[in-house]
Amino acid sequence: MNHLVIAPLLLPLLTGIALILLRGSANPLRRTLSIASTLALIAVAVGLALESGSVQVYRLGDWPAPFGIVLVADRLAALMVVVTAVLAAAVLLHASRGSDRDGRYFHVLFQLQLFGLNGAFLTGDLFNLFVFFEVLLIASYGLLLHGGGARRTRAGLHYVVINLVGSTLFLFAVGTLYGVLGTLNMADLARQAAALAPADVGAVRAAGLLLFAVFALKAALAPLHLWLPGAYGHTSLPVAAMFAIMTKVGAYAILRVYSLVFGSDSGPAAGLLDPWLLPLALLTVVVGTIGVLASRRLAEQAAYLVVVSAGTLLTAFGIGGGAAIAAGIYYLAHTTFAAAALFLLADIIGRARGGMRDNLVAGATLPRAQLLGGLFLLVCVTVAGVPPLSGFIGKFLILQASVDTPWLVWVLGVLLVTSLFTIMALARSGSTLFFATDDRAVSAAAPRGTDLAGLAALIAAGIALVVFADPVYEFGSTAAAQLLQPDAYLAAVLPDEPPGAAR
Secondary structure: OOHHHOHHHHHHHHHHHHHHHOOOOOOHHHHHHHHHHHHHHHHHHHHHHHOOOOOEEEEHHHOOOOOOOEEEEOHHHHHHHHHHHHHHHHHHHHHOOOHHHHOOOHHHHHHHHHHHHHHHHHEOEHHHHHHHHHHHHHHHHHHHOOOOOHHHHHHHHHHHHHHHHHHHHHHHHHHHHHHHHOOOEHHHHHHHHHOOOHHHHHHHHHHHHHHHHHHHHHHOOOOOOOHHHHHHHHOOHHHHHHHHHHHHHHHHHHHHHHHHOOOOOOHHHOOOOOOOHHHHHHHHHHHHHHHHHHOOEHHHHHHHHHHHHHHHHHHHHHHOOHHHHHHHHHHHHHHHHHHHHHHHHHHHHHHHOHHHOOEOOOEOOOOOHHHHHHHHHHHHHHHHOOOOOHHHHHHHHHHHHOOOOOOHHHHHHHHHHHHHHHHHHHHHHHHHHHHOEOOOOOOOOOOOHHHHHHHHHHHHHHHHHHHOHHHHHHHHHHHHHHHHOOHHHHHHHOOOOOOOOOO
16 A cells, blocks of 8 residues: 555644644744645645556555545545645745734644545545545634634634535435445445446435535535635635635535546446536636626635636536546646635735725725735736636636537637626726725735745746646646546455446
């Protein structure tokens, strides 16, 4: 077994335990330990990605699947861990400038959320996917309320209630699948679904659609997206930046489960999402864009842009095929860094504007306006998908993948028109923040260079996606091939059973 597979779980878990023992607020020792652990996680994740050409399996306790718990690292899972680690390091650099002091256990909760996120990406078992969902959600409840406040508490309550409902439905779906198929190991589920008895088709398809509802809720797919703008728009902005990866967990789960368990080789259960995913994804892009246009705060605008990005990502997955999935994987990395960068920039601008914060109204002249304006332009060009940055490359790849599909006109029309409206909304925001001044308003202190470190790291990650666009896309293409041809995954997890075997 490759013990590197379990390292992305052990590292944040052990760090979180150590941080609990180091009692007190976010003192330099706790900050240093948290940041050092996250930087080490990047190295571990990159090492795992380099070995993901073949599917790596870790059997806890050396119990064979499907009876024991397994962790599985293929290219998609490894890439998700890399993206999470890079995002976490940038957010921690920003939060360590002072916002981590607003809550006593910020760094503990942050590391436990990393534990849950990495576990969700690496698990090979549907029930343990539920467990890791709950771990990251429990940590996110605490992070969402970080700093307190009436609006934050209200948004947090809605977030908790919605996710508790989702967790309950998840258990119903898992229980149904286990009752019918007798297993929850995803590789074993795939083999059992391929040999499904006609009498069990209805129950399995119903459980699959229930799972889709849960994952759609996590991914903020319309009409289940309404919780996200309030939660992301009213929490601490470094926390909102970290939450940029949360919707990707739902998208990842959709791609993983429905390519493996309900894929083209799944017999009567195949093609379960074909009538649903792409139309709902395009609807999500439209609804999110309307929210972007109507937003009154930069943070709220960033939250709706997360909804737009979730719809765009799931549009790629809904188109299907190797090229579309590879384009979606590239876009996933882009949009995670770009959305997080906009949240961090909203925090920096809000602090510089004093009492006006990030509200889209006239305020005092911003200190270091040329620097902040340049960063705003760079981030907005990336988010909106304007050439030559990574957003344009991601959307171009998605449009290119839709050329030979019946959905070409819809995909082309929705993505291009909503991109235009997004550019208009961001241009209006920039004009208000940087050119509409109120002589009665008083600005705050100018941001220091160290305050921009986290934002600079995310911008650098986005630029790296442009410079290394070809190898990143090739990596995504290989990941897509592993998903669409799961024989290697099944053989790695269940080496003693021939393909198509049913127990």
